[in-house]
Amino acid sequence: MNESLPPFQFYWELDGWIILAGILCAASASLLGSFLVLRRMSMLGDAISHAVLPGLAAAFLLTGSRQSSLMFIGAIVVGVLTSWLTQWTKQIGKVDEGAAIGVVFTGLFALGLVMIVRSADTVDLDPGCVLYGSIELTPLDRYRIGSWEIPRAVLTMAFVLVVNVVFVVTCYRQLKITSFDPALADSLGISSKVMHYLLAALVAMTAVASFESVGNILVVAMLIVPPAAAALLTERLSRMLVVSVVLGIVATIAGHFGAITVPRLWGYSSVSTAGGMTIAAGALLILTILFAPKTGLLSSVGKKWLWGVRVTGEDILALLYRQEERGEAGATAESLSKQLLLPRRNLWFYRWLLGIRNYVRVEKSDWKLTEKGRMAAQDLVRSHRLWENYFASEVGLTNEQLHPPAERLEHFTGSQIRKQLFEHGPSQEVDPHGKPIPPERDKSS
Amino acid sequence: MSWNELLLQVIRVITLQDYNTRMVMLGTGLLGAASGVIGVFLLLRKRALLGDAISHATLPGVCIAFLIGVASGGSGKSMPLLLSGAATTGLLGGLAILGLRQFRRIKEDAALGIVLSIFFGLGILLLTLIQQIPEGHAAGLEGFIYGKTASMVAEDAVLIASVTGCVLLVALLLYRPMQLLCFDEGYAASQGWPVFWLDGLLMSLVVAITIVGLQAVGLIMIIALLVVPAAASRFWTHQLPKMLPLSAALATFSCLVGATISALAPRVPSGAAIVLIAVATFLVSLFFGNVRGIYWSWRRHWRLRQSYDREHLLRDMYELVELEREQDKAGKLGPTDVSISIEVIEKHRQWSHGHMMRALYRLQLQGLMLFHDEGRARFTASGFKEAARLTYDHRLWELYLMKYADVDPLRVDRSADDTEHALDPEIMESLKVMLDKEWNGKVPPSPHPLESVPSEGGKR
Amino acid sequence: MINSDNSQLHSLPLSMREVTIAYHRKPVLWEVNLDIPTGKLVGLVGPNGAGKSTMLKAIMGLIPLLSGTVRIFGKPYAEVRDRVAYVPQRESVDWDFPASVLDVVLMGFYGRIGWFGRITRQHQQQAMEALDRVGMAEFAQRQISQLSGGQQQRTFLARALIQPADLFLLDEPFAAVDASTEQALVHIMRSLQQAGKTIIVVHHDLHTVPDYFDYLVLLNMRVVAAGPMETTFHRENLQKTYGGKLTILEQVSEAIRNREAP
Structure with missing residues (x-):
């Protein structure tokens, strides 16, 4: 050498x-x-x-x-x-x-x-x-x-x-x-x-x-x-x-x-x-x-994985929003894991991800929405409930059938589609289950 | 070197008096046999390359093994280490080819080229690295690329013999699964044969042959031994059980003759000599192989065309002679008296003059026709007889076509021409029974006017 | 699952549940459910690219399933391999291979005699009988590259006949064969059916479908319809299978008219 x-x-x-x-x-x-x-x-x-x-x-x-x-x-x-x-x-x-x-x-x-x-x-x-x-x-x-x-x-x-x-x-x-x-x-x-x-x-x-x-x-x-x-x-x-x-x-x-x-x-x-x-x-x-x-071998795997992460993250936000709605304080990791069928060990990752994006903060093991997280969750829940309204009135699904398609579609729904759903659906402020539909946020603010 | 000395040397090489020559002959001969057998399976699996x-x-494997050997304190030139390195990357390369095939956009040929060039590039890179190591003198490693047949020792021969033996044994034991795999992969899989593993096994056999062959005869040469004898053997047989030993024999023959030449002629690398002999056997097989050799099919084709020409010429002559004799009111002209201008036939058949003359010359040799210098020809007695027979057959056939097959009389000559050459005597016999009540063995008149014949189109 | 159901499943030559297959992320078969009753001569029909050949390969486990199960006589294919005979597409092999007709037929024994078994005189006898049955006995020693398309197909059928199978899978046996071979093949299939065997045939000529088969599976990525010929072969089902391909439909409706007005 x-x-x-x-x-x-x-x-x-x-x-x-x-x-x-x-x-x-x-x-x-x-x-x-x-x-x-x-x-x-x-x-x-x-x-x-x-x-x-x-x-x-x-x-x-x-x-x-x-x-x-x-x-x-x-x-x-x-x-x-x-x-x-x-x-x-x-x-x-x-x-x-x-x-x-x-x-x-x-x-x-x-x-x-x-x-x-x-x-x-x-x-x-x-x-x-x-x-x-x-x-x-x-x-x-x-x-x-x-x-x-x-x-x-x-x-x-x-x-x-x-x-x-x-x-x-x-x-x-x-x-x-x-x-x-x-x-x-x-x-x-x-x-x-x-x-x-x-x-x-x-x-x-x-x-x-x-x-x-x-x-x-x-x-x-x-x-x-x-x-x-x-x-x-x-x-x-x-x-x-x-x-x-x-x-x-x-x-x-x-x-x-x-x-x-x-x-x-x-x-x-x-x-x-x-x-x-x-x-x-x-x-x-x-x-x-x-x-x-x-x-590419990894690009499809990667895309699927990223999508899965996004859907799970959004599901967590929506869940926390609904809990706030019911007046419950934050959720523990255990209850999240149970409700989302998500292994506990994966929650660490989401805690980190949602934390650095400033959607969620964790106080004494209680997960809580930040202001930014609440706004994102509001959009999701609004999309979900608008879809339920739409399926109930336009497609004629029964109340039990409404949740799964709405759950899937809420992740794909932007403000434009929400506007159309709102205009074409029954103009009401509650979903078929009687829950209030959160208002559309004012984007300019 | 005098002739005497040369002769002595030839005898010494051929009678294997040298220890070295014996080893070379034994080693390369066995190697040839094994690669000949495996080559057949590769060829039939459409993976010749x-x-x-x-x-x-295998090259990067050799280099990596060498580097590992040096790093662990040895000289790096331990044969088992180098061989196992070669085997590892060889197999990896094979697996990479199978893996690349999974992509629809990468075809098999591209997969081969990709693996070949990238692995070899890596090998070259590592070789330049090794050259910087003091104990490296990559000379020993280069032997892996060009082979070192001439300096083969007993140890090498023993290695080759044992690997060859194993390869041949596996190939013979797994003859039937391999045959099925090569012929009908899908059916083999449906019968529960592990197609993937059989392919892997075939690949391992190739790797085994390659690594022992590489250092014996060199890289290009081992490729040739796996491809050329197998392809050559296909010209001699339609049966796989015969193809395998034949390919092995051709490969062994090439190896022995090539090694002999290289031992005798100065500065002819043995690997190159072996490949050239193998290619020569391939060429001989390509031309003269008794099953597929192109010489035989050419000859068959040529003979067939000659017999067509002969028939056409005799019949045309007959018809023209017939016309002449009809016009001769006196009836004095015998069949051998009429001479015909060959230009008329040339035009009718649309033959070139050379074509016409060759056909005529052959008829003259057979004693059927005589040719005069003024460009006219006439029948001999036996020629007229033969022409009459042919014309009789032809006209019967024409009559048959008109009667039973709805053919326009003006087109009949051509369609008769096209089919009658395929007629065998049996059919002719039944035609005779069917049609020949009125003519009783005499040549019937042509069913269509003969004057219309020369204007008929079509190519011959 | 209750017991009676089970026993019925055992008797079914083929049962597919929710079978989905994709090549390069494009679905070829989509949630296929299919039960074939015993002793039927089944035509598997659909437009090009409908997944017919893929389905046969899926039945034999040659292609990985994305989801679903295939049961043959109630068991996975690997356990009942002996009871299934497969006739691949004629074009799937290179007929230039150095082998004789008899060699090809004898390949049908390879699965049973295993890795190191021997081909005996008795095997050869059986192979000759099978060749005789398809009218190829006199060509036994002929090199396969010299065969016509119809003769190649007969050879393949003979290879399947030497297997003691109860289920026969034939992939496009009628593609580009002469009329007499087509009749001979149909004749052999009918005699197999009379012996209680089940035969599934991939077929593409709609004109002959009602004449050749007594059970029909219409496939276009999913099973559009499956059932006895009389109740399944009608315009509506075919339209669903072939979609907008009107030219084919016109031919078919003529075929149906001819059939309905004897």
């Missing part, structure tokens, strides 16, 4: 470029990934990003250099080839899609591995680098434009992002319809095949552009994870694209800061930024799964 |  760790510092010169490269990569990958996820092609994305290896190796072997343009061409060829071979194996050989993907990408990867190892003397390409990437090194390899020195990886990724954005914007409708209903698209003259292979080619290009800087696995993570989270958050394709790009960018920033700061807590120096970004993306997905407004 | 996700998910 490094005992003399230098103090933490954020260098714009280094970290700024790293984050920018990560953001560009995340944005271009999540943009395409949304369509992969919608078309259930996620694993094809994984396959392509592995299978570009022989394409790269071939480009190296042919030219002996790491020229970007040739790498792109090699990658696009292999990307389309992977996609086509998978389709072909699936359709001609009647092989299950997953198996077809597995056969094609493991075969191509192994081929690439052999090509690289066989020519290790002439080719400087580390397969480990393809898997892990080394985004930390991006700022070192710079390219001069005018008076600016910009890292090569940033330039490449910016180019890829532009290509991807242009593709998605110009082909948005075609992509949408071919993802949703390929048969319909074909009948309208929009070739779902062409879109499929274009997408595969761009995924390959994105993968190869990012492999040097951020590594293969981060590309796969950014292709799949942010779009999957976005799919849980939105219902519309256009929003899904925006949300997944935003999530990808957030994951990049959080991932990098996490990678350079968190390990310091235990005395280590920074860890792999690519790994950090992946973890951050995963954390965002987990958060989405738990808290997404509509589909 | 589960091995992909699980094998990636």
Whole structure:
């Protein structure tokens, strides 16, 4: 362990470029990934990003250099080839899609591995680098434009992002319809095949552009994870694209800061930024799964719980109001527990909750309404009794049937509804049981 | 290296004279057998890529186990510790996939990708952490990703053998529940089988194979061994009891041949060699598998088209010769004397010239027709006989269609063309009995005017 | 509950009480109460998405109930599993699976022979008899991917027939099968009924409902109506079940007219 760790510092010169490269990569990958996820092609994305290896190796072997343009061409060829071979194996050989993907990408990867190892003397390409990437090194390899020195990886990724954005914007409708209903698209003259292979080619290009800087696995993570989270958050394709790009960018920033700061807590120096970004993306997905407004696991539980707390709190207030009405002093915790069928231990919570909101004060174990609590309770009781009047006169329920629906509805009733109930119901000042209906409070006071 | 030396080395590898070679062969061979069997169940359960996700998910486990080992004072490289770490996160990854499937909006493929990338990302993060530990030299751990087949020792082989044995035993004992699970999950559940636990068991078997296979042949390779031989075996049989040993055999074969190649050829990683051999066996199966191989179906299709072409050409010739002979008032023209311009037939059938020439060439080879350079062809004696037989059948069929199936005479030729190729001799015989009272074995005249034929549309 | 009531419950092949089921917080079945008398050929009918298949799965405990109870011959399903035979929807499985027709039928024994039991000659004999009964004996060795839709359905029925069941649950057996298979299936169901079995069939073709079944359950999230065919199959009930879907109703009213004027 490094005992003399230098103090933490954020260098714009280094970290700024790293984050920018990560953001560009995340944005271009999540943009395409949304369509992969919608078309259930996620694993094809994984396959392509592995299978570009022989394409790269071939480009190296042919030219002996790491020229970007040739790498792109090699990658696009292999990307389309992977996609086509998978389709072909699936359709001609009647092989299950997953198996077809597995056969094609493991075969191509192994081929690439052999090509690289066989020519290790002439080719400087580390397969480990393809898997892990080394985004930390991006700022070192710079390219001069005018008076600016910009890292090569940033330039490449910016180019890829532009290509991807242009593709998605110009082909948005075609992509949408071919993802949703390929048969319909074909009948309208929009070739779902062409879109499929274009997408595969761009995924390959994105993968190869990012492999040097951020590594293969981060590309796969950014292709799949942010779009999957976005799919849980939105219902519309256009929003899904925006949300997944935003999530990808957030994951990049959080991932990098996490990678350079968190390990310091235990005395280590920074860890792999690519790994950090992946973890951050995963954390965002987990958060989405738990808290997404509509589909979240906890949000529905939480909403139900909050609602239950509110109803119980209001029931306590209304009960205290009725006791005051009958001229009884406060209520003890025991009597509240008995009347509300509420366990004693839960009452502590409500005592605290209603206390800090200044609805209830407790004097010598007697619960009493404050002025504020009395006003809130007055509204509730008025709602309850107006509803009873309404059910008695308009619906024709008997006196015994009146209480349960009114009890339920009082929690949903605002002053507007009370006004309507008052106007439409029998204009009387007592409820069917003969209890007086408290007057509507004057809100202006 | 001279040829002599090479030959000697080949013999040494093949006869397993090296201790090291023996271990490698034994280990990888057994591993192949087990992954071949489990791969079949994965394939039929439509989870071929589960091995992909699980094998990636083992990496963080290895790293965590290593860190725990170091923290507790050891070197961290204790094999049981690393393996149990790998198994733990591998299983967690599998469970995460099953859990993610519960969300309607996350499809199975996305679930696989999510688990694969996030777990592997965590693993990479931990690897960079481990590299900072002085005793860390993550070199040993990297072996988990690329495999270290060449340096396999007896200990590894024993581990592989015992795990493989257990996996095979479980797979064989639970053959029937697994079969039911893969074929008809709902029915299995209705019969009281614990579907969830069977799935979990299958996943555990995959984890077991993956963790012993990872360090033996590497990550990508174990994925391939779980997918490729199983997919290949499907081309050879329709029966699960045969598919299982076949897949195991193909996988073992790939492992042995791959390991041999890698032992002989310098700088060919054994894992990659094994995958490439496996993919080669897949390709051979895809083309030549006796049950589903595409070569056989192509050949069947091609033969069928050839026989259609032959029949059509002979019949068209016959009809044209018939016309010529009718116009010849003198009646001197014999059936083999009339030569016909092939362009007429080309137009009638809407064939390309090449198509026409190929069909004609085949008939000439069979001795049924003769082709002249001026673009004209005529029958041989046996050709005319064969054409007469075909035309007889065809016209009977046409008559039948007109009499009993309410077909417009002008459309009859086409509909006869479309169905008659499916006729077997038995039906022809009954047609003869039904219709052939007047013709008595002679070719009946065409029921529709022949001049109308060339103008008929439709594609052939 | 008093004793006589209990004994009557025991004799009921199926009894559902206040069964509610929800998928992703949307109710699919809502407070279903249903009693099916013994020896009936029951049509379970309702519009798409009415919860018909879900109901069969709920009966077999394949889906967790939000509330309510299901009793089969007075007991929970797990205790009387042997007395229930299930024929899933044909589309629910991949017919490309490497198995022969006989293999599929033999799967019907797996539940009884347990984890490590053996398939005996006697089992094979029984399977062949079942195949013969559905007219598939000559296809016993055929690979299942080569079967037509009707043959697939017959195979599934044969698998159910080898179980010593008293209650048969069939999920859409008539979907996309040829006319002769449809007749054969109806014939077998009737003979099962004559042997005292109870058969519950998910069905969607309203035209044939009154001809095929003698007991009707109309389902649209709740049980709209259940009872003998004569008293249950009428316009009012169907309108309640199918709601505003007038095109279907027109067809049905014609079917009813045809039936009422023989």
